[in-house]
Amino acid sequence: MSTATNEGRGSMIGAAAGNAAQPTADHALLPSAQPVQLIDPEGHHTHDDRYPLPDGQKLLSVYGRLVAGRRINDQANALVRQGRMAVYPSSHGQEACQVAAAVVLDDQDWLFPTYRDTVAVITRGVDPLEVLTLLRGDWHGGYDPYEHRVATQATPLATQLLHAVGVAHAAKLRGEPTVVLAMCGDGATSEGDFHEALNFAAVFHVPVVFLIQNNEFAISVPLKSQTVAPSLAHKAIGYGMPGERVDGNDLAALLSVLGSAVDRARDGGGPSLIEAHTYRMQAHTNADDATRYRSADDVERWVPKDPILRMRTYLRGLNLLTDDGERALAVEADAIAAAIRNGLNTEVDVNPGELFEYVFSEKTSQLREQAEQLREELARGTDAEHGAPIDGATNQTKGDRP
Numbered sequence: 001m002s003t004a005t006n007e008g009r010g011s012m013i014g015a016a017a018g019n020a021a022q023p024t025a026d027h028a029l030l031p032s033a034q035p036v037q038l039i040d041p042e043g044h045h046t047h048d049d050r051y052p053l054p055d056g057q058k059l060l061s062v063y064g065r066l067v068a069g070r071r072i073n074d075q076a077n078a079l080v081r082q083g084r085m086a087v088y089p090s091s092h093g094q095e096a097c098q099v100a101a102a103v104v105l106d107d108q109d110w111l112f113p114t115y116r117d118t119v120a121v122i123t124r125g126v127d128p129l130e131v132l133t134l135l136r137g138d139w140h141g142g143y144d145p146y147e148h149r150v151a152t153q154a155t156p157l158a159t160q161l162l163h164a165v166g167v168a169h170a171a172k173l174r175g176e177p178t179v180v181l182a183m184c185g186d187g188a189t190s191e192g193d194f195h196e197a198l199n200f201a202a203v204f205h206v207p208v209v210f211l212i213q214n215n216e217f218a219i220s221v222p223l224k225s226q227t228v229a230p231s232l233a234h235k236a237i238g239y240g241m242p243g244e245r246v247d248g249n250d251l252a253a254l255l256s257v258l259g260s261a262v263d264r265a266r267d268g269g270g271p272s273l274i275e276a277h278t279y280r281m282q283a284h285t286n287a288d289d290a291t292r293y294r295s296a297d298d299v300e301r302w303v304p305k306d307p308i309l310r311m312r313t314y315l316r317g318l319n320l321l322t323d324d325g326e327r328a329l330a331v332e333a334d335a336i337a338a339a340i341r342n343g344l345n346t347e348v349d350v351n352p353g354e355l356f357e358y359v360f361s362e363k364t365s366q367l368r369e370q371a372e373q374l375r376e377e378l379a380r381g382t383d384a385e386h387g388a389p390i391d392g393a394t395n396q397t398k399g400d401r402p
């Protein structure tokens with residue numbers, strides 16, 4: 001479970017504190033002209049008067065989560081290729097956003113993630129296997145949202161933002177010090193739910209932080225077809241809340257900017273909107289062929305901006321990260337990956353007939369018809385001894401593969 005510290009946090013410009021929504025001066029709500037950056041891609045500290053650099057030990061401890069996050073993404077991708085999971089929306093390249101979103105929260109806070117935010121969910125403390133079993137197509141999966149205060153990963157775009165605002169509003173009414181951090185993508189900002197969530201949050205002054213991971217694509221739709229606003233963070237002023245832009249591949253800047261927004265929400269300062277500028281390094285999911293809408297050169301340009309590489313260079317430069325330290329982090333990350341592998345390589349007995357159960361108390365006529373169709377198909381092509389469909393749909397892969 002992550003625990004936030006208040007070290008090294010600045011405050012958002014012109015942040016209006018108080019318990020009721022008050023109109024704030026326009027300039028105080030506008031994001032900075034350039035995304036906030038504290039460590040550049042070459043690993044050098046770049047100063048920002050408003051946001052202090054988190055201390056080296058803090059960065060070192062969070063760096064380990066980045067390394068684990070990358071390993072989890074790689075492992076999940078491999079398991080998809082082996083047929084162990086149906087799909088995995090990878091956050092490769094976005095791990096700094098993932099890790100920062102989880103570690104800036106305290107235990108009593110809530111995280112509202114999307115389908116792409118598996119690493120954030122795991123960083124918050126949820127068992128990786130409980131997260132990933134959902135994606136192998138077996139309904140005996142998922143995690144208890146209350147255990148670590150992590151809502152279920154939302155696939156319908158932006159719906160989780162409204163739920164997040166509801167939870168934050170309820171906490172405020174109860175007088176609890178809870179802050180809610182709600183994540184979404186650039187594409188989700190075009191949804192009506194995004195507008196409703198931000199407007200309600202601002203009017204009712206609720207303790208919520210909206211984090212947009214702008215990875216420049218919504219499947220094949222590039223950002224320029226999504227909006228002509230100067231930035232996504234500029235949308236904040238339209239709702240009367242502060243917006244901020246941050247380098248989404250700079251772990252230090254994310255910790256400082258998100259930490260500041262969380263502190264502000266907890267202190268009664270109301271909601272804020274943070275846009276993290278990052279890039280989706282891989283296809284939308286394994287079901288997508290990204291080469292049809294972007295070039296390899298576009299992706300290549302983002303390789304030197306990698307969030308792990310950058311933090312590694314910085315920490316090695318300070319001698320905080322040593323060869324031994326790196327080896328230890330790699331061993332820890334491998335152990336997480338091995339547990340995921342072993343868990344997902346376990347054979348499960350799937351009953352296809354359950355597809356039609358547990359949704360309606362009485363099946364609709366279409367469902368009854370489809371269930372019957374499936375029964376007939378299975379009866380036609382069933383191996384009488386094992387009950388397995390003849391199309392080989394059951395997965396026979398065994399063993400501990402990477």
Ligand SMILES: Cc1ncc(C[n+]2csc(CCOP(=O)(O)OP(=O)(O)O)c2C)c(N)n1
Nearest residue numbers: 116155156157185186187188215217218219
């Ligand atoms: C309401 C709704 N409309 C459409 C979709 C189909 N869909 C799934 S992911 C996606 C792209 C979302 O892009 P973005 O918000 O930028 O998030 P990213 O996948 O880049 O993390 C779309 C259109 C959906 N899941 N929900």
Ligand SMILES: [Mg+2]
Nearest residue numbers: 185186217218
């Ligand atoms: Mg996107």
